[in-house]
Amino acid sequence: MTVELTHDRLDRLREALLAADYTADGVVELLGTRAHAALGRGEPEPALRATAEPGPLSSLVRLFLLGEPIESAAAERALDPLPLAEAVAAGILVADGDSVRAGLDIRPHAAMDGSWWVVSDLDAETRPPGVPVTSDHVLGVGRASLSLVRATPQRPVGSVLDVGTGCGVQALHASARAERVTATEVSERARKLAEATFRLNRVEVEVLDGEWFDPVAGRGFDQVVCNPPFVVGPARTDFVYRDSGLAGDRASARVVSELPGVLNEGGTGHLLASWLHREGEDWSTRVSDWLREPDVDAWFVQRDVADPELYVGTWLRDAGVDPRSELGRRRSREWLDWFADNGVTGVGFGFVTLRRTHGGRNGRTVCEDLRHAFDDPLGAEADAWLRRLDWLRDRPSAEELLGSRLVAAPSLVLERVSSLDEDGWREFVHRLHRTDGPGWQHETDELGARLVAGCQGALPADELLELLAAAYGADSAELVRSAEPVLRELVQHGMVLPAEWQENER
Structure with missing residues (x-):
């Protein structure tokens, strides 16, 4: 479905969302903590009961958080001053007889001192039955994106680059600490939804079209964040949000090798990545070889390792493919055959911190296993880790x-x-x-x-x-x-x- 999210329509939508108090705090207050927690677990009934009383906020919650169709008249009242016909024309809503349902996922996202809205495609909880995930599907705020937010230092910086911005959540968080934010995206649909996210939140972000680091060639940034399409396997692109078209872990390798080229001196990069575990090869040696330049500090933190069978099943279900179906079995065979042919024993996943050293000093690469549970954000630790690394480097003997x-x-x-x-x-x-x-x-x-x-x-x-x-x-x-x-x-x-x-x- 095409989207026509003009500035005028988004500005009117913003007025409606503010008037209804469709914010992170407003939704919790309406639902109550227990119903809100149940909704987070994928249990909608308590939230449906809490929104039984008519009202603009109840209508918006039912539309965008519960995926429920509502009467057109109720939607018209909830979206005022955005006319219902305009909302349908924009792709925000879809007409269904005398009712309408959400065409896009628009949900509050808690910020440090308030609330943002994030625009994305409908997730599995709100997508109508039988509606497939399209190849240009734009993910909303998921566990992976939130984990990257937590793994990124929140210190003030001059400039931030968000590579492959998707729905724009990393750039949103960057706007709270950076003077200037630039976001790149190869998917036209993702660019449109990210620009809608930024417009709704009155956040200034430079959005550039292009893949990887091509749109910012020759430029430098104080901080770079990237949640790349890191799914590993055969070279294919079923879904742009997760598949790079590069075989194996070459997408992660490309980001790690090219990211330092756009860092200012002392600048840092923070990304999610995956890497292959292969017979007779140490994973730390594999990822260390991705670095091309000597003046880069690198910290690879492995948070999990999945066996090939678990990995394939997980990502098939992520795409809404039943591993027991004919399609699922065929995809499983192709994927597992590729792993077997390439000697893959597992797939590692984790965080990477990179820094361009000061004065061209030789960097250090450290690979560590952190598969145990911990609650503290890794971003503060990444900054502290780099500071301690500098102190040790100044005392070599x-x-x-x-x-x-x-x-x-x-x-x-x-x-x-x-x-x-x-x-x-x-x-x-x-x-x-x-x-x-x-x-x-x-x-x-x-x-x-x-x-x-x-x-x-x-x-x-x-x-x-x-x-x-x-x-x-x-x-x-x-x-x-x-x-x-x-x-x-x-x-x-x-x-x-x-x-x-x-x-x-x-």
Whole structure:
């Protein structure tokens, strides 16, 4: 279905949405917390009961959040001053006899200090039965896009580039921290819906037509965000929001390799990505090889690994294809055959943080597994990780590192695990655990635990090591050699920190 979302129609729609209080808070107040939570779980009945009383807000909720047809007269009242005929002509609504239903998904999205509206195509919960997902389908705000928002630092920047903006949600969030926002998109339909999103929210975004980084060749940005079409498998494009037309994980590889080329010095990039796990190949080596330029810091965080069978089934259902159907079985065979032919044992998924170093200094690439659950946003940790990386890079030798005064992070705890034998309880694990951020954990020994306990900012690490060596009768030189890589890793993960940082923050 074509959309004709002119500025005049969108401005009138905005008036209607504001008048009805069709906002994140307004919807929660109407539905109540329990019905709102049920709707988030895909259980519409409580929300239907809560919107039984006629009114503009109830009508809008039924149309756009529940996918229910409503009487044309009720829709006319809810959308005033946008005439019903104009809403149908724009593609916002679809006429159905004496009723109308939603033609687009228009829903409130909570912002830091208020609410935005996001325009996209109808999702599975609101799409009428039998209406297929088209190849140019534009996704709304899903778990992946929200996870990228949380994985992106929210510090103020001058310019942000959103590559492949889709419905525009990353650019919306960027507008809250950036002086200038540019968004690129190869899909004409996605560009139209993203521009509608920006117009509804009175957000200024430069929207450019083109694929990948072509529209911004020769330009530089302080921050780049990208939720690319990262689904891996045969080279095909069934749906533009997820399929790149490139085989395997080449879409993620292309973004990682080309993104640093549009970063200003010190600028950062943040993206979702997928990578293949193949027989006889370490995934960290694979993704590290994607980087072309030496002056780039890269942090690859693997959040999940799916086996090929689970991966195929998940993405078939995402497209509304029943894996048991003839089409589903044929697609499964093609996909699984491709995985088998290419030695694929699994598909990794996670976040990538990139930074153009200052002064052309050589960068560092770190790949880490973070498959355990944690609640804190990764964006703040990404900024802190880069800051700690700089501090360590300025202290390349053991003497420089161990001559520094360090302090244990306030959130650090020590866990001791004991087993019972004939002599009683015997400790066999000492585990340092940072209880905030990604919840880093490091196993250590008694000396390591005592070293961290001594990191109170009063003495440099080398003096602490001398005291420990004397107290335990250990070889001082050997203790220093073994302590340096441990302390570097603890600093990298924010478990011990430079004392001067704490002093500067007082």
